Amino acid sequence: MEKKRVYTFGNGKAEGSADMRELLGGKGANLAEMNLVGVPVPPGFTITTEVCTEYYTLGRDAVQEHLTKEIENAIAGVESIMGTKFGSIDNPLLLSVRSGSRASMPGMMDTILNLGLNDEVVIGLAKKTGNERFSWDSYRRFIQMYGDVVLGLKPTTKTEIDPFEQIIEDVKAETGVTLDSDLTTNDLKELVKRFKEAIKSRTGKDFPTDPYEQLWGAIMAVFNSWMNERAIIYRRLEGIPEEWGTAVTVQAMVFGNMGETSATGVCFSRNSGTGENLFNGEYLVNAQGEDVVAGIRTPHEITKEGSIRRAKNEGISEEERKKNFLSLEETFPELYQQLFDIQHKLEQHYRDMQDMEFTIQEGKLWFLQTRNGKRTGKAMVKIAMDFLAEGLITEEEAIMRIEPNKLDELLHPVFNKEALKKAVAITKGLPASPGAATGKVVFFADDAATYSHNGDPVILVRLETSPEDLQGMTVSEGIVTARGGMTSHAAVVARGMGKCCITGCSEMVVNYEKRTFKVGDRTFHEGDFISINGFTGEVFEGKIETEAARLDEDLSKLLKLADSKARLKVRANADTPHDATTARDLGAVGIGLCRTEHMFFEEAKIKAMREMILAKDQEGRIKALAKILPFQKKDFYEIFKAMDGLPVTVRLLDPPLHEFVPHDIKSQKIMADDMGIDVEEVIERVGKLSEQNPMLGHRGCRLGNTFPEITHMQTVAIMSACCQLTKEGYTTLPEIMVPLVGILYEFKEQETVIRAAAEEVFKEYGVRIDYKVGTMIEIPRAALTANRIASSAEFFSFGTNDLTQMTFGYSRDDIASFLPTYLEKKILKVDPFQVLDQKGVGQLIKIATERGREIRPELKIGICGEHGGDPSSVKFCHRVGLNYVSCSPFRVPIARMAAAQAALEE
Ligand code: PEP
Ligand code: MG
Numbered sequence: 001m002e003k004k005r006v007y008t009f010g011n012g013k014a015e016g017s018a019d020m021r022e023l024l025g026g027k028g029a030n031l032a033e034m035n036l037v038g039v040p041v042p043p044g045f046t047i048t049t050e051v052c053t054e055y056y057t058l059g060r061d062a063v064q065e066h067l068t069k070e071i072e073n074a075i076a077g078v079e080s081i082m083g084t085k086f087g088s089i090d091n092p093l094l095l096s097v098r099s100g101s102r103a104s105m106p107g108m109m110d111t112i113l114n115l116g117l118n119d120e121v122v123i124g125l126a127k128k129t130g131n132e133r134f135s136w137d138s139y140r141r142f143i144q145m146y147g148d149v150v151l152g153l154k155p156t157t158k159t160e161i162d163p164f165e166q167i168i169e170d171v172k173a174e175t176g177v178t179l180d181s182d183l184t185t186n187d188l189k190e191l192v193k194r195f196k197e198a199i200k201s202r203t204g205k206d207f208p209t210d211p212y213e214q215l216w217g218a219i220m221a222v223f224n225s226w227m228n229e230r231a232i233i234y235r236r237l238e239g240i241p242e243e244w245g246t247a248v249t250v251q252a253m254v255f256g257n258m259g260e261t262s263a264t265g266v267c268f269s270r271n272s273g274t275g276e277n278l279f280n281g282e283y284l285v286n287a288q289g290e291d292v293v294a295g296i297r298t299p300h301e302i303t304k305e306g307s308i309r310r311a312k313n314e315g316i317s318e319e320e321r322k323k324n325f326l327s328l329e330e331t332f333p334e335l336y337q338q339l340f341d342i343q344h345k346l347e348q349h350y351r352d353m354q355d356m357e358f359t360i361q362e363g364k365l366w367f368l369q370t371r372n373g374k375r376t377g378k379a380m381v382k383i384a385m386d387f388l389a390e391g392l393i394t395e396e397e398a399i400m401r402i403e404p405n406k407l408d409e410l411l412h413p414v415f416n417k418e419a420l421k422k423a424v425a426i427t428k429g430l431p432a433s434p435g436a437a438t439g440k441v442v443f444f445a446d447d448a449a450t451y452s453h454n455g456d457p458v459i460l461v462r463l464e465t466s467p468e469d470l471q472g473m474t475v476s477e478g479i480v481t482a483r484g485g486m487t488s489h490a491a492v493v494a495r496g497m498g499k500c501c502i503t504g505c506s507e508m509v510v511n512y513e514k515r516t517f518k519v520g521d522r523t524f525h526e527g528d529f530i531s532i533n534g535f536t537g538e539v540f541e542g543k544i545e546t547e548a549a550r551l552d553e554d555l556s557k558l559l560k561l562a563d564s565k566a567r568l569k570v571r572a573n574a575d576t577p578h579d580a581t582t583a584r585d586l587g588a589v590g591i592g593l594c595r596t597e598h599m600f601f602e603e604a605k606i607k608a609m610r611e612m613i614l615a616k617d618q619e620g621r622i623k624a625l626a627k628i629l630p631f632q633k634k635d636f637y638e639i640f641k642a643m644d645g646l647p648v649t650v651r652l653l654d655p656p657l658h659e660f661v662p663h664d665i666k667s668q669k670i671m672a673d674d675m676g677i678d679v680e681e682v683i684e685r686v687g688k689l690s691e692q693n694p695m696l697g698h699r700g701c702r703l704g705n706t707f708p709e710i711t712h713m714q715t716v717a718i719m720s721a722c723c724q725l726t727k728e729g730y731t732t733l734p735e736i737m738v739p740l741v742g743i744l745y746e747f748k749e750q751e752t753v754i755r756a757a758a759e760e761v762f763k764e765y766g767v768r769i770d771y772k773v774g775t776m777i778e779i780p781r782a783a784l785t786a787n788r789i790a791s792s793a794e795f796f797s798f799g800t801n802d803l804t805q806m807t808f809g810y811s812r813d814d815i816a817s818f819l820p821t822y823l824e825k826k827i828l829k830v831d832p833f834q835v836l837d838q839k840g841v842g843q844l845i846k847i848a849t850e851r852g853r854e855i856r857p858e859l860k861i862g863i864c865g866e867h868g869g870d871p872s873s874v875k876f877c878h879r880v881g882l883n884y885v886s887c888s889p890f891r892v893p894i895a896r897m898a899a900a901q902a903a904l905e906e
Helices: 018-037 049-058 060-082 121-129 132-149 163-175 185-203 211-225 229-238 289-294 304-313 318-324 333-350 377-389 395-400 404-411 417-421 445-453 467-475 489-497 553-565 577-585 596-601 603-614 618-642 665-675 679-689 701-706 708-727 744-765 780-784 800-808 819-824 841-855 871-880 889-905
Strands: 006-010 044-047 095-100 111-115 247-252 263-268 280-285 354-361 364-372 425-428 430-433 436-442 458-462 478-481 500-503 508-511 516-519 522-525 529-533 538-541 569-573 591-595 647-651 733-738 772-777 795-798 860-863 884-887
Touching: 006 018, 006 060, 018 044, 018 049, 018 095, 018 247, 018 333, 018 364, 044 060, 044 095, 049 060, 049 211, 049 247, 060 211, 060 247, 095 211, 111 132, 111 211, 121 132, 132 163, 132 185, 132 211, 163 185, 211 247, 304 318, 333 354, 333 364, 377 395, 377 404, 377 553, 395 553, 395 889, 404 871, 404 889, 430 489, 436 445, 445 458, 445 467, 458 467, 458 508, 458 529, 467 489, 467 596, 478 489, 478 529, 489 500, 489 889, 500 529, 553 889, 569 577, 569 889, 577 618, 577 889, 591 596, 591 884, 596 603, 596 618, 603 618, 603 665, 603 679, 618 647, 618 708, 665 679, 701 708, 701 744, 708 733, 708 744, 733 744, 733 795, 744 772, 772 780, 780 800, 780 841, 795 841, 800 841, 841 860, 841 871, 871 884, 871 889, 884 889
Parallel strands: 436 458, 458 478, 478 500, 569 591, 569 884, 591 647, 647 733, 733 772, 772 795, 795 860, 860 884
Antiparallel strands: 006 044, 044 247, 095 111, 095 247, 263 280, 263 354, 354 364, 425 538, 430 500, 436 529, 508 516, 516 522, 529 538
């Protein structure tokens, strides 16, 4: 038997179905399925993807020969359903010809509409429809599309405008018309004439008048478009194999612009903004699909309820609404009922919210398309939970339908949508921490505190931030830095605080002296209002109204469900009792990283800290550390109390010491007075701390190994807080973490200091507590020698910020200078500080996990770099067999969702 190459559909019957995407492409399979569900779809047929492959191996003639019979039969079927005839003058059938690959390739290949028109058929169509303008407009659109796609009449240079558009512009100029929609029938006839002349003069061929010749040309052009440049590039980017080929779907045209009993519209089975179970949409009488989206005529609501609500919002009286803005439900009640029933049927069938396009042609309803509708984060959660409650989907499906990153929208303030429409953007940086914020520009942390004390919201604008700015960041609504990347200080700290932040705003020229920033020729001063969007990286001028977000009931339920499926645990990176409480509320089951350095920046602590750093000798350091101890102990006491019963990993001091000392002369003088020494001495000691590459310098465990008294003090602070809490009836599970270890002995030295200090405390309190001493794995050497390190370390936590920095050799603070170019040139697909590089850094994680567990099978392993909150990285951690991920408190729900999905994907 001859191979089947054409699959027909129409009138509730179809030779294909949804599961035949490979053969019929996404569009062909979906149209077949809609027919089977009983949805009125304009009839047609799909030529299989296999024919596309034949086209490239056997050539056009052989393919045409193979297809002729099947296509003639299929067209006869379409004709009988539509009651029209292809090529007939009195009663013509017009067709659309579209491509359709297995995977969606939006806009990559070509489409031809209104096929079948010629100089005679157009007259017949005008007579039949009584609408001459519509007929000629359809004809000129057809010639334009066919001329472009099939006959290849395109601009020859980058600067030349499309030849057809040029002709339209010429005719408009000659007739004084500005809008295409104002062109008269005669203008359209003129366009047809000139289009055909252009085709003849540029290609040497006449525009084909025979409908079958037109059809063959169009089918072959779609096959050709599989190999056009943009399709090839798109496939390469998306990893779509060339052998898949495209199908071609040929379908009867239906028109919503054939008079007052025709209409066209789009509709959604639920509200895509809120997720409410409310059918809604818009339509226009006597219009084409593109008119609804083009915004030239304002479409009307489909439901009566929607129409009344909208009129109220827009201040339109009921009388005027009834006159000018009637809903489809009121204008065409029977068709509305049909539309309502079908959308419900489709939603039940596809078991998801549907986004549908429909056309009413002379009183008959046709569905052109249905697909799973795009939705906001809020709607995504509500729809998944409602579908679960309605018994339409399983718990697993509800979880898998969530795009974890979209949960961000539900956890941070957002701009009021209407207000955002009027906003004027100034510049754009990296979206370092999500949320929306509005406030007055300030440039210094202490000014932020003053303004906020006076009740003014502020946005802190800096070249970059340092730990000294912490207090200022805490009181700010949001932070913008001209430099830095996704893991620079500002980004990491802001994410931890759940504050909106934009980094790497490279167009911004900050002038601290003048207290201004400039973008291009615009200058903004301290006190001017700006607004920032941490989801997109946009900076706007002026105030924009924001709306707060909260963890709603649906999301809480969904997350509980996710936890019941996940194996990977989710902890949080939290440095303050407030962050710890937030993290716990958002479902964190421990703290995976408590960065102790942030605790030193309050007034009293920073003084003692500076004294310690600038001390001449060990004796001086020990004296200063003794002043810090009670503060540290208090901080730990509060954090461990907030995390009662849950593990808390505390990391010993990590950053280079120069970050803690004053760099401006004014502060240096104050420091000298406080310490009772000359300012020159302060300047000299600060100078000694400066390094060429602080990130690779005297930091991490190198501090603890050169100044063991710091490690000793920190351990005493942690352990005494825990002992006191134990006596008060709390349960503490401390884990002390040594940063930046690369060599086993670096760790062992520190471990000895830690264990000795712990023993001292246990003796003093008369209490013993179980605790662990472990290390961060953030230096490639540590990953490669993990078997040695695990012989002493009781747990590992991957510090993937540093591990990424050191594996790529990219400074995490300077990546913004070349990242945009790298992304644009596709050298990098994503920012590796945001999304874990599984091929490189991931290999080190795998190696370290395997080697660590060879020695210590029960080794607890987590990750605490920023990647711990990125869904694809979380899934990778699951696959590698880590025990937990740790991320900023506000990313905890995202990580919980991703952890559940990872388990279900296994
Ligand atoms: C890391 O390097 O991944 C890490 C968590 O530590 P920090 O960002 O503080 O260097
Ligand atoms: Mg680190």
